[in-house]
Amino acid sequence: MARAAVKAKQAQAAKAQPGKSAARRGHGRRRHASGGNPNQALFFNRLRRQAKWMYVLLAVLFAITFAAVGVGTGSSGLDQLFTGIFGGSGNGISAANNEIKKHPAKGWRDLAAAYEAKGDNASAIIALQQYLKIRPKDATAYSELGGLQLTEAQNAVSTYQSAAAQQQTAAPGQAFQPTGTLGQAVGSDPIQSALASNASNSTQTLYQNAVSAYGAAVKTYQTLADLRPKDANAQFQLAQAAQTAGNYSVAAAAYKKFLALNPTTPERKQIEKLIKQFGG
Numbered sequence: 001m002a003r004a005a006v007k008a009k010q011a012q013a014a015k016a017q018p019g020k021s022a023a024r025r026g027h028g029r030r031r032h033a034s035g036g037n038p039n040q041a042l043f044f045n046r047l048r049r050q051a052k053w054m055y056v057l058l059a060v061l062f063a064i065t066f067a068a069v070g071v072g073t074g075s076s077g078l079d080q081l082f083t084g085i086f087g088g089s090g091n092g093i094s095a096a097n098n099e100i101k102k103h104p105a106k107g108w109r110d111l112a113a114a115y116e117a118k119g120d121n122a123s124a125i126i127a128l129q130q131y132l133k134i135r136p137k138d139a140t141a142y143s144e145l146g147g148l149q150l151t152e153a154q155n156a157v158s159t160y161q162s163a164a165a166q167q168q169t170a171a172p173g174q175a176f177q178p179t180g181t182l183g184q185a186v187g188s189d190p191i192q193s194a195l196a197s198n199a200s201n202s203t204q205t206l207y208q209n210a211v212s213a214y215g216a217a218v219k220t221y222q223t224l225a226d227l228r229p230k231d232a233n234a235q236f237q238l239a240q241a242a243q244t245a246g247n248y249s250v251a252a253a254a255y256k257k258f259l260a261l262n263p264t265t266p267e268r269k270q271i272e273k274l275i276k277q278f279g280g
Contacts, residue, residue: 010037026053039052076172092114093114093118094115095110095114096111096113097111098252099111100106105131105134107130108130108134109128109141112131112144115211116148120151121148124148125148125152127144128141128144128148129145137227139227139234142223142224142227143224143234143237145220146221149213149216149217150241150244153213153214153216153217156206156209156210157210159206159209159210160206160207160209160210163203163206164203164207167203167227178186214245214247215245215247217245218238218242219235219239221234221236221241221242222235225237225238225257231261232258234253235254235257235261236254236258238250238251238254239254241272242254248280249280251274251276252275252278252280255274255280257274258271259271265277
């Protein structure tokens with residue numbers, strides 16, 4: 001009996017031993033209440049504390065930026081800010097104006113390019129004219145100038161046509177036709193639709209603007225042809241500009257020079273007919 005009792009006590013002690021060892025193994029490591037890793041929770045707590053300072057810093061920078069660019073004051077501060085970051089035609093114009101002070105020729109040339117990119121042909125023309133005062137032998141610039149002037153002349157004719165059509169609608173019984181070289185071209189060119197009646201002073205002013213614009217283009221192409229006397233394309237550009245402007249004598253002479261420089265052109269017969277038509 002005594003021996004059986006001893007064995008029973010030993011068996012009970014053996015059953016209790018694994019629990020104690022497990023307790024010892026877990027004694028050195030505390031478990032988080034949620035079952036997670038307490039070190040991981042500590043890391044995220046630190047991260048949140050640091051993020052608070054970042055939020056504060058960003059808020060301060062945001063407020064300073066808005067105050068600097070004038071938000072809420074009706075100014076275009078944000079537009080200026082993004083233009084300064086990403087660039088734009090405004091920056092090109094400003095940079096070119098500054099360049100004019102140091103290097104006038106390059107500055108005026110760059111300014112013309114900036115205005116062209118912006119679609120402001122009138123200002124580009126002025127800039128090119130200033131550039132050509134410094135570089136009067138730049139044929140490429142003259143060709144570019146002539147193209148811009150022709151575009152402006154065509155726009156002037158379109159404006160004149162609209163105004164003349166309104167005049168004709170107001171009094172359809174009094175048609176008139178402008179005089180001068182451009183007036184002669186009106187009868188055969190698409191400008192025929194510009195015939196109007198009872199033209200007002202404003203309509204006549206628009207007509208004179210168109211005449212002046214075409215005259216400026218012809219003059220520019222004449223200079224280009226002088227700079228490149230053996231360039232057939234320069235003569236053709238002059239002939240086309242003069243023909244559109246109704247300056248047929250200049251057109252005929254330029255067409256003749258073009259044929260002399262380019263005798264095998266496929267348009268030879270058509271050009272010869274034009275020369276005869278122009279009295280050349």
